[in-house]
Amino acid sequence: xxxxxxxxxxxxxxxxxxxxxxxxxxxxxxxxxxxxxxxxxxxxxxxxxxxxxxxxxxxxxxxxxxxxxxxxxxxxxxxxxxxxxxxxxxxxxxxxxxxxxxxxxxxxxxxxxxxxxxxxxxxxxxxxxxxxxx
Amino acid sequence: xxxxxxxxxxxxxxxxxxxxxxxxxxxxxxxxxxxxxxxxxxxxxxxxxxxxxxxxxxxxxxxxxxxxxxxxxxxxxxxxxxxxxxxxxxxxxxxxxxxxxxxxxxxxxxxxxxxxxxxxxxxxxxxxxxxxxxxxxxxxxxxxxxxxxxxxxxxxxxxxxxxxxxxxxxxxxxxxxxxxxxxxxxxxxxxxxxxxxxxxxxxxxxxxxxxxxxxxxxxxxxxxxxxxxxxxxxxxxxxxxxxxxxxxxxxxxxxxxxxxxxxxxxxxxxxxxxxxxxxxxxxxxxxxxxxxxxxxxxxxxxxxxxxxxxxxxxxxxxxxxxxxxxxxxxxxxxxxxxxxxxxxxxxxxxxxxxxxxxxxxxxxxxxxxxxxxxxxxxxxxxxx
Numbered sequence: 001x002x003x004x005x006x007x008x009x010x011x012x013x014x015x016x017x018x019x020x021x022x023x024x025x026x027x028x029x030x031x032x033x034x035x036x037x038x039x040x041x042x043x044x045x046x047x048x049x050x051x052x053x054x055x056x057x058x059x060x061x062x063x064x065x066x067x068x069x070x071x072x073x074x075x076x077x078x079x080x081x082x083x084x085x086x087x088x089x090x091x092x093x094x095x096x097x098x099x100x101x102x103x104x105x106x107x108x109x110x111x112x113x114x115x116x117x118x119x120x121x122x123x124x125x126x127x128x129x130x131x132x133x134x
Numbered sequence: 135x136x137x138x139x140x141x142x143x144x145x146x147x148x149x150x151x152x153x154x155x156x157x158x159x160x161x162x163x164x165x166x167x168x169x170x171x172x173x174x175x176x177x178x179x180x181x182x183x184x185x186x187x188x189x190x191x192x193x194x195x196x197x198x199x200x201x202x203x204x205x206x207x208x209x210x211x212x213x214x215x216x217x218x219x220x221x222x223x224x225x226x227x228x229x230x231x232x233x234x235x236x237x238x239x240x241x242x243x244x245x246x247x248x249x250x251x252x253x254x255x256x257x258x259x260x261x262x263x264x265x266x267x268x269x270x271x272x273x274x275x276x277x278x279x280x281x282x283x284x285x286x287x288x289x290x291x292x293x294x295x296x297x298x299x300x301x302x303x304x305x306x307x308x309x310x311x312x313x314x315x316x317x318x319x320x321x322x323x324x325x326x327x328x329x330x331x332x333x334x335x336x337x338x339x340x341x342x343x344x345x346x347x348x349x350x351x352x353x354x355x356x357x358x359x360x361x362x363x364x365x366x367x368x369x370x371x372x373x374x375x376x377x378x379x380x381x382x383x384x385x386x387x388x389x390x391x392x393x394x395x396x397x398x399x400x401x402x403x404x405x406x407x408x409x410x411x412x413x414x415x416x417x418x419x420x421x422x423x424x425x426x427x428x429x430x431x432x433x434x435x436x437x438x439x440x441x442x443x444x445x446x447x448x449x450x451x452x453x454x455x456x457x458x459x460x461x462x463x464x465x466x467x468x469x470x471x472x473x474x475x476x477x478x479x480x481x482x483x484x485x486x487x488x489x490x491x492x493x494x495x496x497x498x499x500x501x502x503x504x505x506x507x508x509x510x511x512x513x514x515x516x517x518x
Contacts, residue, residue: 011267038377039264045375065285065382067277068330071256072269079327082274090378094265094504101330106285117269128268 008114008127015039016114016129022059023114025129027091029055038091057093059112060134061085064092068101075126076118085110085131098130109134140234144355145363145516147176147348148473153312153461156342157250161193165246165344166204172242172346172473173205177358180205183348184238186212187229189222189245190465192258201244201344216465219412219500220370221245222345223468223512229349230368230514239351245470246344247463254340257464257502265504272502273337273415277329280417283383284331287432289420291331293439295322297416298335298458300444305455307445307485312341312461335458336416343463345470363479366493367398367515373506380507387507388412388499389425395495396427399515403427406449407491408478410471412499413456422497423451445486453478453486464500468512471496479518493517 010016015038017024028040032049038057043050066083069076081097081104097104098115110131118126149171156164173180186207188198198212215225222245229243252258256271263270283289299319305311317335325333355361371391380386396402403426411426413419420434428449429437437443443451454460454474457467475494477483494516501509 012264015264036378041377045377064379065278065282067274067281067332068327069269069271069274069277070327070329071273072271073256073258076269080269082269082278084278084382086379092377092379094268094270096269106281 009120009124011126011128018114023112023129024059025057025093025112027055027057028052036089036091038093057091058087058089061087061093061110061131063097063104063106063108063110063131065106066097066104075120080117083131096128096130098132103133141236142352143230143233143349143365144352144361145347145365145472145476146178146350146355146358146361147172148476149175149346150310150470150473151344152310153341153343153463155250156248161190161197161246161248162200162204164248164342165201165244168344169201169242169244169346170205172348176348176350178240178348178350178354180207182240183207183210183242185210185229185232185241187215187225187241187243188212189215189217189225189468190247191216191218191221193246193248193465197246198244201246217510219414219464219467220498220510220512221465221468223471223496223498223514224370224510226347226468226472226514227368227370227512230365233349233351239354241349242346243349243469244344244346245466245468247465248342249340249463250342259502263504266502270502271329273329273332275502276415276417277332279382279421280331283417283421286383289435292319292323293435294331294416295319295336296438297413297419298322300438301413301452301456301458304445304453304486305459308455308460309484311455311459312339313455313459332415338414338457338462341461341463343461343466343470345466345473347469347472347476362518363476363516364518365514366517367395367513369395369398369513371511373508375505377505383421384431385421385425385507387511388422388497391511391513392426395513395515399517401493401515405493406495407493408453408475408488409449409451409495409497410454410456410474411451411497413452413458414462414500416458419451419456426495445488450488453483453488468496468498471498472514475516479516
Protein backbone atom coordinates (compact mmCIF):
# COMPACT_ATOMS: atom_id res chain seq x y z
CA UNK A 1 0.00 0.00 0.00
CA UNK A 2 2.73 2.45 0.99
CA UNK A 3 4.73 1.85 -2.15
CA UNK A 4 1.63 2.22 -4.32
CA UNK A 5 0.39 5.38 -2.66
CA UNK A 6 3.79 7.01 -3.07
CA UNK A 7 3.07 6.94 -6.77
CA UNK A 8 -0.37 8.44 -6.45
CA UNK A 9 -0.88 12.11 -7.08
CA UNK A 10 -3.39 13.10 -4.42
CA UNK A 11 -5.87 15.92 -5.04
CA UNK A 12 -5.30 17.15 -1.50
CA UNK A 13 -2.48 15.41 0.41
CA UNK A 14 -3.45 17.25 3.61
CA UNK A 15 -6.66 15.24 3.90
CA UNK A 16 -5.30 11.69 3.90
CA UNK A 17 -2.16 9.75 4.81
CA UNK A 18 -1.05 6.27 3.90
CA UNK A 19 -0.29 4.19 7.00
CA UNK A 20 0.95 0.61 7.07
CA UNK A 21 -2.54 -0.47 8.16
CA UNK A 22 -4.19 1.43 5.31
CA UNK A 23 -5.17 5.01 4.47
CA UNK A 24 -6.27 7.35 7.23
CA UNK A 25 -8.27 10.56 6.96
CA UNK A 26 -6.64 13.51 8.67
CA UNK A 27 -8.85 15.86 10.62
CA UNK A 28 -8.24 18.14 13.54
CA UNK A 29 -8.80 18.18 17.29
CA UNK A 30 -8.76 21.43 19.21
CA UNK A 31 -6.38 21.19 22.16
CA UNK A 32 -8.31 23.90 23.97
CA UNK A 33 -11.88 22.58 23.73
CA UNK A 34 -11.63 19.20 22.04
CA UNK A 35 -13.79 20.05 19.02
CA UNK A 36 -13.17 17.83 16.02
CA UNK A 37 -12.87 19.17 12.49
CA UNK A 38 -12.54 17.92 8.94
CA UNK A 39 -10.58 19.14 7.12
CA UNK A 40 -8.35 20.12 10.06
CA UNK A 41 -9.42 23.64 10.99
CA UNK A 42 -6.72 26.31 11.10
CA UNK A 43 -8.79 27.97 13.77
CA UNK A 44 -11.26 26.13 16.00
CA UNK A 45 -14.80 27.03 14.90
CA UNK A 46 -16.07 26.37 18.43
CA UNK A 47 -13.61 28.44 20.53
CA UNK A 48 -11.34 30.30 18.05
CA UNK A 49 -8.21 28.64 19.41
CA UNK A 50 -5.46 28.18 16.83
CA UNK A 51 -4.03 25.22 18.77
CA UNK A 52 -5.58 22.51 16.61
CA UNK A 53 -3.67 19.25 16.28
CA UNK A 54 -3.86 16.81 13.41
CA UNK A 55 -5.89 13.74 14.27
CA UNK A 56 -6.42 10.53 12.32
CA UNK A 57 -10.17 9.99 11.95
CA UNK A 58 -12.17 6.75 12.09
CA UNK A 59 -11.89 4.77 8.87
CA UNK A 60 -15.45 3.47 8.83
CA UNK A 61 -18.70 5.36 8.65
CA UNK A 62 -22.28 5.34 7.45
CA UNK A 63 -23.36 6.58 4.03
CA UNK A 64 -25.91 9.37 4.62
CA UNK A 65 -26.74 9.99 0.96
CA UNK A 66 -25.20 9.74 -2.49
CA UNK A 67 -25.62 10.58 -6.16
CA UNK A 68 -24.25 9.16 -9.36
CA UNK A 69 -22.71 12.16 -11.13
CA UNK A 70 -22.83 12.08 -14.93
CA UNK A 71 -22.03 15.72 -15.64
CA UNK A 72 -19.01 17.38 -14.08
CA UNK A 73 -16.19 19.73 -15.00
CA UNK A 74 -13.33 18.48 -17.17
CA UNK A 75 -10.87 16.22 -15.40
CA UNK A 76 -13.28 13.98 -13.49
CA UNK A 77 -13.83 10.40 -14.61
CA UNK A 78 -17.61 10.38 -15.15
CA UNK A 79 -19.78 8.82 -14.07
CA UNK A 80 -18.67 8.86 -10.45
CA UNK A 81 -20.49 8.50 -7.18
CA UNK A 82 -20.38 11.22 -4.56
CA UNK A 83 -21.67 10.67 -1.06
CA UNK A 84 -21.69 12.06 2.44
CA UNK A 85 -20.22 9.70 5.01
CA UNK A 86 -20.99 10.21 8.70
CA UNK A 87 -18.10 9.11 10.89
CA UNK A 88 -18.72 7.72 14.41
CA UNK A 89 -17.28 10.89 15.97
CA UNK A 90 -19.96 13.02 14.29
CA UNK A 91 -17.92 14.47 11.44
CA UNK A 92 -19.37 14.34 7.94
CA UNK A 93 -17.08 13.78 4.96
CA UNK A 94 -17.85 14.31 1.29
CA UNK A 95 -16.24 11.49 -0.64
CA UNK A 96 -16.15 9.53 -3.84
CA UNK A 97 -17.84 6.18 -3.28
CA UNK A 98 -15.84 3.65 -5.26
CA UNK A 99 -18.45 1.01 -5.96
CA UNK A 100 -20.97 0.18 -8.68
CA UNK A 101 -24.19 2.14 -8.05
CA UNK A 102 -26.12 -1.12 -7.68
CA UNK A 103 -23.92 -1.99 -4.68
CA UNK A 104 -24.60 1.30 -2.92
CA UNK A 105 -27.42 2.01 -0.48
CA UNK A 106 -28.25 4.74 1.98
CA UNK A 107 -27.20 4.00 5.57
CA UNK A 108 -24.79 1.24 4.58
CA UNK A 109 -21.44 0.93 6.37
CA UNK A 110 -18.48 2.07 4.30
CA UNK A 111 -14.74 2.06 4.87
CA UNK A 112 -11.90 4.26 3.71
CA UNK A 113 -9.82 3.48 0.62
CA UNK A 114 -7.77 5.31 -1.98
CA UNK A 115 -8.63 5.51 -5.64
CA UNK A 116 -8.06 7.25 -8.93
CA UNK A 117 -10.92 9.66 -9.67
CA UNK A 118 -9.73 11.79 -12.56
CA UNK A 119 -6.81 13.29 -14.40
CA UNK A 120 -4.88 16.52 -14.04
CA UNK A 121 -4.35 19.08 -16.82
CA UNK A 122 -1.40 17.05 -18.13
CA UNK A 123 -3.46 13.86 -18.25
CA UNK A 124 -1.82 12.22 -15.21
CA UNK A 125 -4.09 10.22 -12.88
CA UNK A 126 -5.44 12.08 -9.84
CA UNK A 127 -6.26 10.19 -6.67
CA UNK A 128 -8.03 10.88 -3.44
CA UNK A 129 -9.55 9.15 -0.46
CA UNK A 130 -12.69 7.20 -1.29
CA UNK A 131 -15.09 5.00 0.60
CA UNK A 132 -16.11 1.48 -0.40
CA UNK A 133 -18.81 -0.80 1.05
CA UNK A 134 -17.49 -2.26 4.31
CA UNK B 135 -35.05 44.00 11.67
CA UNK B 136 -37.71 46.14 13.32
CA UNK B 137 -39.67 48.22 10.89
CA UNK B 138 -40.88 50.86 13.33
CA UNK B 139 -38.47 53.56 12.22
CA UNK B 140 -38.51 52.61 8.57
CA UNK B 141 -40.45 54.17 5.72
CA UNK B 142 -42.76 52.27 3.45
CA UNK B 143 -41.05 51.24 0.21
CA UNK B 144 -42.95 50.56 -3.00
CA UNK B 145 -42.07 48.95 -6.28
CA UNK B 146 -42.87 51.62 -8.87
CA UNK B 147 -41.32 50.11 -11.97
CA UNK B 148 -40.43 46.66 -13.32
CA UNK B 149 -38.33 45.47 -16.23
CA UNK B 150 -37.40 42.02 -17.44
CA UNK B 151 -35.92 40.56 -20.60
CA UNK B 152 -36.98 37.13 -21.78
CA UNK B 153 -34.31 34.78 -20.41
CA UNK B 154 -32.29 32.79 -22.92
CA UNK B 155 -28.85 32.34 -24.39
CA UNK B 156 -27.13 35.46 -25.71
CA UNK B 157 -23.47 34.55 -26.12
CA UNK B 158 -22.84 37.40 -28.56
CA UNK B 159 -24.06 40.14 -26.21
CA UNK B 160 -22.17 41.75 -23.36
CA UNK B 161 -23.63 41.78 -19.86
CA UNK B 162 -24.49 45.46 -20.28
CA UNK B 163 -26.21 44.77 -23.60
CA UNK B 164 -28.25 42.02 -21.96
CA UNK B 165 -29.20 44.18 -18.99
CA UNK B 166 -29.91 47.71 -20.17
CA UNK B 167 -33.29 46.96 -21.77
CA UNK B 168 -34.58 45.67 -18.41
CA UNK B 169 -33.38 48.79 -16.59
CA UNK B 170 -34.81 51.07 -19.27
CA UNK B 171 -38.17 49.29 -19.13
CA UNK B 172 -38.32 49.63 -15.34
CA UNK B 173 -37.49 53.35 -15.41
CA UNK B 174 -39.94 54.15 -18.19
CA UNK B 175 -42.66 52.11 -16.51
CA UNK B 176 -42.09 53.92 -13.21
CA UNK B 177 -42.35 57.41 -14.59
CA UNK B 178 -39.42 58.65 -12.52
CA UNK B 179 -36.83 60.82 -14.21
CA UNK B 180 -33.31 59.42 -14.41
CA UNK B 181 -32.00 62.36 -12.38
CA UNK B 182 -34.27 61.31 -9.50
CA UNK B 183 -32.39 58.02 -9.11
CA UNK B 184 -30.42 58.38 -5.90
CA UNK B 185 -28.63 55.05 -5.95
CA UNK B 186 -28.21 51.83 -7.89
CA UNK B 187 -27.76 48.33 -6.48
CA UNK B 188 -26.60 45.69 -8.95
CA UNK B 189 -26.55 41.98 -8.22
CA UNK B 190 -24.42 39.63 -10.28
CA UNK B 191 -22.48 36.55 -9.21
CA UNK B 192 -20.15 36.03 -12.14
CA UNK B 193 -20.56 39.24 -14.16
CA UNK B 194 -17.22 40.73 -13.21
CA UNK B 195 -16.13 44.05 -11.78
CA UNK B 196 -18.33 47.15 -11.88
CA UNK B 197 -21.23 45.44 -13.60
CA UNK B 198 -23.66 48.09 -12.34
CA UNK B 199 -21.61 50.93 -13.78
CA UNK B 200 -21.21 49.07 -17.09
CA UNK B 201 -24.97 48.64 -17.32
CA UNK B 202 -26.03 52.10 -16.15
CA UNK B 203 -23.57 54.07 -18.28
CA UNK B 204 -25.14 52.48 -21.33
CA UNK B 205 -28.25 54.46 -20.39
CA UNK B 206 -26.23 57.57 -19.55
CA UNK B 207 -27.10 57.21 -15.88
CA UNK B 208 -24.07 57.85 -13.70
CA UNK B 209 -22.69 59.84 -10.82
CA UNK B 210 -24.85 58.39 -8.04
CA UNK B 211 -23.60 55.66 -5.70
CA UNK B 212 -23.62 52.34 -7.55
CA UNK B 213 -23.09 49.31 -5.32
CA UNK B 214 -22.30 45.92 -6.83
CA UNK B 215 -23.44 42.91 -4.83
CA UNK B 216 -22.22 39.31 -5.06
CA UNK B 217 -24.05 36.64 -3.05
CA UNK B 218 -24.19 33.71 -5.50
CA UNK B 219 -27.80 32.90 -6.47
CA UNK B 220 -28.99 35.48 -3.94
CA UNK B 221 -26.95 38.29 -5.51
CA UNK B 222 -29.75 40.46 -6.85
CA UNK B 223 -32.18 39.56 -4.06
CA UNK B 224 -29.49 40.76 -1.65
CA UNK B 225 -29.12 43.89 -3.78
CA UNK B 226 -32.89 44.29 -3.52
CA UNK B 227 -32.65 44.16 0.25
CA UNK B 228 -29.97 46.86 0.26
CA UNK B 229 -32.05 48.97 -2.11
CA UNK B 230 -35.10 48.53 0.09
CA UNK B 231 -33.12 49.58 3.16
CA UNK B 232 -31.71 52.64 1.44
CA UNK B 233 -35.24 53.90 0.70
CA UNK B 234 -36.74 52.66 3.97
CA UNK B 235 -34.03 54.40 5.97
CA UNK B 236 -34.49 57.69 4.14
CA UNK B 237 -31.08 57.64 2.48
CA UNK B 238 -32.69 57.80 -0.95
CA UNK B 239 -36.21 58.41 -2.27
CA UNK B 240 -35.71 56.49 -5.51
CA UNK B 241 -33.29 53.66 -6.31
CA UNK B 242 -32.80 51.15 -9.12
CA UNK B 243 -32.07 47.51 -8.35
CA UNK B 244 -30.81 45.40 -11.23
CA UNK B 245 -29.83 41.76 -11.48
CA UNK B 246 -27.86 40.49 -14.46
CA UNK B 247 -25.96 37.39 -15.44
CA UNK B 248 -24.37 35.90 -18.52
CA UNK B 249 -23.68 32.21 -17.97
CA UNK B 250 -23.16 31.35 -21.65
CA UNK B 251 -19.66 32.80 -21.36
CA UNK B 252 -18.71 29.60 -19.50
CA UNK B 253 -19.78 27.41 -22.41
CA UNK B 254 -22.43 25.29 -20.66
CA UNK B 255 -22.28 22.49 -18.13
CA UNK B 256 -22.59 22.82 -14.39
CA UNK B 257 -22.10 26.17 -12.70
CA UNK B 258 -18.42 26.96 -12.12
CA UNK B 259 -17.81 26.78 -8.37
CA UNK B 260 -14.96 28.11 -6.27
CA UNK B 261 -12.07 25.65 -6.46
CA UNK B 262 -10.65 26.84 -3.13
CA UNK B 263 -13.61 25.07 -1.50
CA UNK B 264 -12.46 21.62 -0.40
CA UNK B 265 -15.69 19.87 -1.39
CA UNK B 266 -15.58 21.41 -4.87
CA UNK B 267 -12.01 20.17 -5.04
CA UNK B 268 -13.28 16.66 -4.30
CA UNK B 269 -15.84 16.73 -7.11
CA UNK B 270 -18.86 18.55 -5.71
CA UNK B 271 -21.20 20.13 -8.27
CA UNK B 272 -24.47 21.88 -7.45
CA UNK B 273 -26.71 19.23 -9.05
CA UNK B 274 -24.99 16.57 -6.89
CA UNK B 275 -25.66 18.50 -3.69
CA UNK B 276 -29.37 18.74 -4.48
CA UNK B 277 -29.43 15.16 -5.73
CA UNK B 278 -28.09 13.94 -2.40
CA UNK B 279 -30.83 15.91 -0.66
CA UNK B 280 -33.34 14.27 -2.99
CA UNK B 281 -31.99 10.77 -2.36
CA UNK B 282 -32.18 11.20 1.40
CA UNK B 283 -35.65 12.77 1.23
CA UNK B 284 -36.86 9.87 -0.92
CA UNK B 285 -35.36 7.44 1.59
CA UNK B 286 -37.02 9.07 4.59
CA UNK B 287 -40.41 9.97 3.13
CA UNK B 288 -40.93 7.34 0.43
CA UNK B 289 -41.00 9.85 -2.44
CA UNK B 290 -40.49 8.06 -5.77
CA UNK B 291 -38.51 9.19 -8.81
CA UNK B 292 -41.73 9.42 -10.79
CA UNK B 293 -43.34 11.62 -8.16
CA UNK B 294 -40.27 13.85 -8.08
CA UNK B 295 -40.44 14.18 -11.86
CA UNK B 296 -43.95 15.63 -11.57
CA UNK B 297 -42.38 18.83 -10.20
CA UNK B 298 -40.71 19.40 -13.57
CA UNK B 299 -43.95 18.74 -15.43
CA UNK B 300 -45.76 21.33 -13.31
CA UNK B 301 -42.97 23.90 -13.73
CA UNK B 302 -43.11 23.68 -17.51
CA UNK B 303 -46.91 23.80 -17.57
CA UNK B 304 -46.53 27.21 -15.98
CA UNK B 305 -43.51 28.26 -18.04
CA UNK B 306 -45.32 27.46 -21.27
CA UNK B 307 -47.68 30.33 -20.40
CA UNK B 308 -44.88 32.83 -19.74
CA UNK B 309 -43.48 34.68 -22.79
CA UNK B 310 -40.39 35.62 -20.74
CA UNK B 311 -39.48 32.02 -19.88
CA UNK B 312 -36.33 30.47 -21.29
CA UNK B 313 -38.13 27.16 -21.88
CA UNK B 314 -41.63 27.82 -23.17
CA UNK B 315 -42.81 24.28 -23.67
CA UNK B 316 -44.55 21.59 -21.73
CA UNK B 317 -42.81 18.32 -20.99
CA UNK B 318 -44.44 15.00 -20.25
CA UNK B 319 -43.65 12.77 -17.31
CA UNK B 320 -42.17 10.25 -19.75
CA UNK B 321 -39.89 12.89 -21.27
CA UNK B 322 -38.64 13.91 -17.84
CA UNK B 323 -37.98 10.30 -16.84
CA UNK B 324 -36.30 9.34 -20.13
CA UNK B 325 -33.98 12.34 -20.43
CA UNK B 326 -30.25 11.88 -19.94
CA UNK B 327 -29.10 11.57 -16.33
CA UNK B 328 -27.21 14.52 -14.80
CA UNK B 329 -26.82 13.57 -11.15
CA UNK B 330 -29.06 10.66 -10.23
CA UNK B 331 -31.96 10.74 -9.47
CA UNK B 332 -32.02 13.89 -11.62
CA UNK B 333 -32.35 13.81 -15.36
CA UNK B 334 -31.83 16.96 -17.39
CA UNK B 335 -35.42 18.14 -16.81
CA UNK B 336 -34.93 18.07 -13.05
CA UNK B 337 -32.31 20.84 -13.42
CA UNK B 338 -32.71 24.53 -14.20
CA UNK B 339 -31.21 25.50 -17.56
CA UNK B 340 -28.03 27.51 -18.01
CA UNK B 341 -28.68 30.89 -19.54
CA UNK B 342 -28.45 34.66 -19.57
CA UNK B 343 -30.86 37.25 -18.32
CA UNK B 344 -31.55 40.51 -16.56
CA UNK B 345 -34.27 42.14 -14.51
CA UNK B 346 -34.73 45.50 -12.82
CA UNK B 347 -37.04 47.28 -10.43
CA UNK B 348 -37.38 50.89 -9.39
CA UNK B 349 -38.09 51.32 -5.68
CA UNK B 350 -39.47 54.54 -4.21
CA UNK B 351 -40.74 56.01 -0.99
CA UNK B 352 -44.52 56.10 -0.55
CA UNK B 353 -44.47 59.87 -1.10
CA UNK B 354 -42.87 59.48 -4.50
CA UNK B 355 -45.12 56.52 -5.30
CA UNK B 356 -48.27 58.55 -4.60
CA UNK B 357 -47.11 61.22 -7.04
CA UNK B 358 -46.56 58.56 -9.72
CA UNK B 359 -50.08 57.10 -9.15
CA UNK B 360 -51.22 53.52 -9.40
CA UNK B 361 -48.11 52.20 -7.61
CA UNK B 362 -49.63 50.15 -4.83
CA UNK B 363 -47.21 47.25 -4.35
CA UNK B 364 -45.09 47.65 -1.22
CA UNK B 365 -42.27 45.60 0.20
CA UNK B 366 -43.66 44.20 3.44
CA UNK B 367 -40.54 42.29 4.43
CA UNK B 368 -36.94 42.04 3.30
CA UNK B 369 -34.72 39.36 4.77
CA UNK B 370 -31.18 38.19 4.04
CA UNK B 371 -29.61 35.36 5.99
CA UNK B 372 -26.60 33.07 5.65
CA UNK B 373 -26.19 29.38 6.32
CA UNK B 374 -25.06 27.97 9.65
CA UNK B 375 -21.62 26.38 9.50
CA UNK B 376 -21.01 22.83 10.65
CA UNK B 377 -18.66 20.05 9.57
CA UNK B 378 -20.80 17.57 11.48
CA UNK B 379 -24.14 15.89 10.81
CA UNK B 380 -26.80 17.94 8.99
CA UNK B 381 -30.37 16.90 8.17
CA UNK B 382 -30.33 17.37 4.41
CA UNK B 383 -34.10 16.89 4.14
CA UNK B 384 -34.69 20.14 6.01
CA UNK B 385 -33.53 23.47 4.49
CA UNK B 386 -32.85 25.15 7.82
CA UNK B 387 -31.59 28.36 6.19
CA UNK B 388 -34.76 28.90 4.18
CA UNK B 389 -37.00 27.94 7.09
CA UNK B 390 -35.23 30.46 9.32
CA UNK B 391 -35.42 33.17 6.67
CA UNK B 392 -39.10 32.47 6.05
CA UNK B 393 -39.90 32.77 9.75
CA UNK B 394 -38.09 36.10 9.87
CA UNK B 395 -39.78 37.44 6.76
CA UNK B 396 -43.25 36.36 7.85
CA UNK B 397 -42.69 37.93 11.26
CA UNK B 398 -41.57 41.20 9.73
CA UNK B 399 -44.56 41.27 7.38
CA UNK B 400 -46.93 40.27 10.16
CA UNK B 401 -48.31 37.36 8.15
CA UNK B 402 -48.19 33.59 8.09
CA UNK B 403 -47.84 31.07 5.27
CA UNK B 404 -51.65 30.85 5.02
CA UNK B 405 -51.73 34.52 3.93
CA UNK B 406 -49.53 34.01 0.85
CA UNK B 407 -51.38 34.14 -2.47
CA UNK B 408 -48.42 33.55 -4.79
CA UNK B 409 -44.80 32.49 -4.29
CA UNK B 410 -41.72 32.48 -6.49
CA UNK B 411 -39.29 30.12 -4.80
CA UNK B 412 -35.85 28.80 -5.62
CA UNK B 413 -36.59 25.62 -7.58
CA UNK B 414 -33.09 25.22 -9.00
CA UNK B 415 -33.80 21.47 -8.98
CA UNK B 416 -37.07 19.57 -8.58
CA UNK B 417 -36.43 18.47 -5.00
CA UNK B 418 -35.86 22.09 -3.97
CA UNK B 419 -39.43 23.08 -4.77
CA UNK B 420 -40.81 20.28 -2.59
CA UNK B 421 -38.47 20.93 0.33
CA UNK B 422 -39.21 24.66 0.22
CA UNK B 423 -42.98 24.04 0.39
CA UNK B 424 -42.23 22.57 3.79
CA UNK B 425 -39.69 25.21 4.82
CA UNK B 426 -42.20 27.99 4.10
CA UNK B 427 -44.90 26.15 6.02
CA UNK B 428 -47.19 25.66 3.03
CA UNK B 429 -47.44 22.07 4.31
CA UNK B 430 -45.90 19.88 6.99
CA UNK B 431 -42.69 17.88 6.72
CA UNK B 432 -42.94 15.00 4.31
CA UNK B 433 -46.20 16.37 2.90
CA UNK B 434 -44.82 18.32 -0.07
CA UNK B 435 -45.66 15.79 -2.75
CA UNK B 436 -49.22 15.59 -1.45
CA UNK B 437 -49.49 19.36 -1.77
CA UNK B 438 -48.14 19.27 -5.34
CA UNK B 439 -50.42 16.39 -6.29
CA UNK B 440 -53.48 18.19 -4.89
CA UNK B 441 -52.96 20.99 -7.41
CA UNK B 442 -52.70 23.58 -4.65
CA UNK B 443 -49.38 24.89 -5.98
CA UNK B 444 -50.46 24.97 -9.63
CA UNK B 445 -52.20 27.91 -11.30
CA UNK B 446 -55.78 27.87 -10.08
CA UNK B 447 -54.78 26.28 -6.78
CA UNK B 448 -54.87 27.81 -3.33
CA UNK B 449 -51.17 28.72 -3.22
CA UNK B 450 -49.69 28.81 -6.74
CA UNK B 451 -45.92 28.40 -6.55
CA UNK B 452 -43.71 29.57 -9.41
CA UNK B 453 -46.45 30.62 -11.83
CA UNK B 454 -43.65 32.08 -13.99
CA UNK B 455 -42.25 28.59 -14.47
CA UNK B 456 -39.66 29.19 -11.78
CA UNK B 457 -35.99 28.56 -12.18
CA UNK B 458 -36.72 25.26 -13.94
CA UNK B 459 -38.61 26.91 -16.78
CA UNK B 460 -38.14 30.69 -16.71
CA UNK B 461 -34.44 29.99 -16.26
CA UNK B 462 -31.78 30.77 -13.70
CA UNK B 463 -29.09 33.22 -14.80
CA UNK B 464 -28.12 33.18 -11.18
CA UNK B 465 -27.48 36.82 -10.33
CA UNK B 466 -30.62 37.91 -12.19
CA UNK B 467 -33.02 35.56 -10.45
CA UNK B 468 -33.88 37.53 -7.30
CA UNK B 469 -34.99 40.66 -9.12
CA UNK B 470 -36.72 38.60 -11.82
CA UNK B 471 -38.82 37.06 -9.04
CA UNK B 472 -39.57 40.54 -7.68
CA UNK B 473 -40.70 41.67 -11.14
CA UNK B 474 -42.90 38.59 -11.47
CA UNK B 475 -44.58 38.98 -8.09
CA UNK B 476 -45.08 42.73 -8.51
CA UNK B 477 -46.82 42.14 -11.85
CA UNK B 478 -48.88 39.36 -10.27
CA UNK B 479 -50.09 41.69 -7.51
CA UNK B 480 -50.85 44.36 -10.10
CA UNK B 481 -52.92 41.87 -12.08
CA UNK B 482 -50.86 42.09 -15.25
CA UNK B 483 -49.10 38.74 -15.40
CA UNK B 484 -51.06 37.69 -18.47
CA UNK B 485 -51.71 34.02 -19.17
CA UNK B 486 -50.08 32.93 -15.92
CA UNK B 487 -51.93 35.42 -13.70
CA UNK B 488 -52.88 34.31 -10.20
CA UNK B 489 -56.34 35.80 -9.82
CA UNK B 490 -56.76 38.30 -7.02
CA UNK B 491 -53.26 37.92 -5.59
CA UNK B 492 -52.59 40.45 -2.83
CA UNK B 493 -49.60 38.96 -1.00
CA UNK B 494 -46.58 37.43 -2.71
CA UNK B 495 -43.28 35.95 -1.62
CA UNK B 496 -39.93 35.71 -3.39
CA UNK B 497 -37.09 33.43 -2.34
CA UNK B 498 -33.60 33.08 -3.78
CA UNK B 499 -30.98 30.99 -2.03
CA UNK B 500 -27.77 29.45 -3.08
CA UNK B 501 -24.11 29.01 -3.20
CA UNK B 502 -22.35 25.67 -3.00
CA UNK B 503 -19.93 25.97 -0.11
CA UNK B 504 -18.69 23.24 2.22
CA UNK B 505 -20.19 23.23 5.69
CA UNK B 506 -23.15 25.50 4.92
CA UNK B 507 -26.70 24.56 3.93
CA UNK B 508 -26.31 27.33 1.37
CA UNK B 509 -24.22 30.46 1.43
CA UNK B 510 -27.07 32.93 1.31
CA UNK B 511 -30.84 33.19 1.34
CA UNK B 512 -32.95 36.25 0.64
CA UNK B 513 -36.71 36.36 1.07
CA UNK B 514 -39.06 39.24 0.33
CA UNK B 515 -42.76 39.71 0.97
CA UNK B 516 -44.73 42.00 -1.32
CA UNK B 517 -48.24 43.22 -0.62
CA UNK B 518 -50.84 45.60 -1.95
